[in-house]
Amino acid sequence: MAFVLYAVPFFFLLIGLELLADRWRGMRTYRLADALNSLSAGVLSQATGVLTKVVGLLTYAFAWEHLALFELSEGNLWVWLFAFVFYDFCYYWNHRLGHERNVLWAAHAVHHQSEDYNLSTALRQTSTGFIFGWIFYLPMALVGVPPLVFFSVAALNLLYQFWVHTRHIPKLGWFEWLFITPSNHRVHHAQNPIYMDRNYGGVFILWDRIFGTFQEELDEEPVIFGVTVPLASWNPLWANLQVYAGLWRDAKRASSWWDRLRIWFMPTGWRPADVAARYPQAKADLRNFRKFEVPLGRGAQIYALLQFVCYLLAGVWLLAQGDTLAIGAVLLACLWVALGLCSIGMWLENRAWASRFELLRLAANLPLLWLAGDLDMLAMNAAVWSCLAGYSLISLLGLCLVRRVGRTGTPADRSEANSPPLAHET
Template identity: 65%
Template sequence: MNFILYAVPFFFVLIALELLVDRWRGVNNYRVADAINSLSTGALSTTTGLLTKGVGLVTYAFALEHLGLFTLSAESAWVWVFAFVLYDFCYYWLHRMGHERNILWAAHSVHHQSEDYNLSTALRQTSTGFLLSWIFYLPMAVLGVPLLVFVSVGALNLLYQFWVHTRHIPKLGWFEWFFVSPSNHRAHHAQNALYMDRNYGGVFIIWDRLFGTFQEEDDNEPVVFGVTTPLASWNPVWANLQFYAQLLDDARRTERLWDKLRIWFMRTGWRPADVAVKYPLRKPDLSQFRKFEVPLDAWQQAYVVLQFTVYAAFGSYLMNLGDSLPVAALVLGWSAMAFGLFVLGVALENRPWALKMELLRLASNLPLVWLAPLVGLWPASALGWVGLISYSLLSGIALYCCRGRLTRLAS
């Protein structure tokens, strides 16, 4: 059973509820651009996962068959409990190494880039984590945890982590001795020196207490959310590439071959000495910290929000039918999603070329509606043509009616 697919509507309901609680309490934990950026990275991650989930599943199945020391039964309740706890133990080490090694931080940093903290942050996920994350779960295969159980407890672990991404729930007393809570996970998302690289557990905080990585949220040290090298962008594609690009630049610039190789596997933040001297990175002073912001008027924000809902619906469609769609259809769907979300990111950043990119995005719907039935993304139907062309025309009319404002803001 795909628990994540069924949970998605509840995610959005809870986000809406959190917005109401924000309003009731007179606080503002959401910014439109930041929330759309987080949701966009989540949508891109989910769509990418439809193409890449085989990496983890195939390697796990192979290890289970050829390296498994035991054969555990999915019919036994204790196997599920054992697998649930073991999964979180493996997740702890994946998560910890994701903060401590450059190549793994390049993937995981996406989840930490938001400078706000709310339930939309929970959905902010990497699209490249599949490359190496599977390695950390191989012990479960060696111990004979069935594939069905592995996939199921993994989904449950991820679902648990959603609710801890909120600022509205205070400390929970005894609960926090054993389980990850909103309070100790807020500390995990901080860029303050006190909290940095702490509280890695997904469900159980006991691993952090056992291995010396626990840090309680301190009322005297308000959390500053985000990463020490800010993303400074609303683009979900760049969010996934930023740290890889930095590592690649450093590897290219350093003169030593050994440094070109080892930079990827050194502790997070390590840079070759010659590169660090020539190309120093400027770290913001937390005492003068300012969140990244791009001026947008209410119309621009509303337009991007409405356009994003189209991609959210498209992503739900792909998730619902992902297992039955051919690879060519998934590739086309992923391409349309990635390009569309990239363009919305350009719009949120108010780039001078945002209007041209938006017109190109709308025009790309014509070849999309023609190609989709050919590769099996959806059946050939006049309704598909009418729907996409109508959507493109209505969007074009909205752009035309406000062209003066767009031109003025872009200049």
């Protein structure tokens, strides 16, 4: 996790450079709401990861200590190289099954929901992947890859994948044959039928070539990004729950108990026959594809951006301090971050009650801080109280100003956004 923490400034530096490239080349690969939604999902993932990372840590360490067949030394370079390649092989199967089984897709779908494709999309990560993800890497523990090596190569694999989420880099010749590149990863994020469920590797494209899941990006078939049943929301919490909710609803509707159980592990998009007949789901027509968009005034957009910056800084602080905080403090911080990011998402959706929810969030700041101090979760001092009180007051003034000016450009834009659908197809 330390690798990710140190990489954060570089991530945002490169995002800034990509925005400049957008302007220079006359492209529009960013929309504010979509980018904030992707980044919010990333902040939520890292914040909750402070709590959930223990699942992967403990299971891997236990398997390595008690079940390892060989003793591999972290002091040997070949062990690191072997682990780097082996990790990507395990990642390929984790990623592939994440597209091919309902419950695994429920976790992974978050990363694919953006209808734009840019470097912010790389940071759009799941908060629930820890539930099953650890299983796929146990073979590394069984062959004796030390935990330090495993977690290091895992971080390096994740960092490599950042740069391939861009539309500004064309095909790279021979490099395309060996490694994941922006071109073949654009294919992976497409909802075009010819591209779907292809190019699963993290660093190496060789696995896809070996196991028959490779697809080249075609000039005659422009990529349409996103999922076939769109998220239609800017709420990062709903982004993580949407597919689970759809599966749960279909399971309840099924008349057969066997269908209620197996729906979770069936191929992605599978639904019980009786449920599919009574509640059909229409597929999107890509010939008339339109990205999800909610009209929002400039002032309201600036307010959302500034609020996100505050929560980004809070998320970075939590990532840096998480190992030193009491479990209660981490849990409270995660709830605070989740509440704030959800509020930003509702605001971006221009919900009729978003302003009231935002007022409630701001009013809860000081009581939550008092609770943390009263329970000895955090070291309280005048500076902390002053910063949070100042932030809440300035935010309240900004909220009042935006409400007075108007959140959207015209009265017709003030209608509540459509409710996001419950669905679980790729």
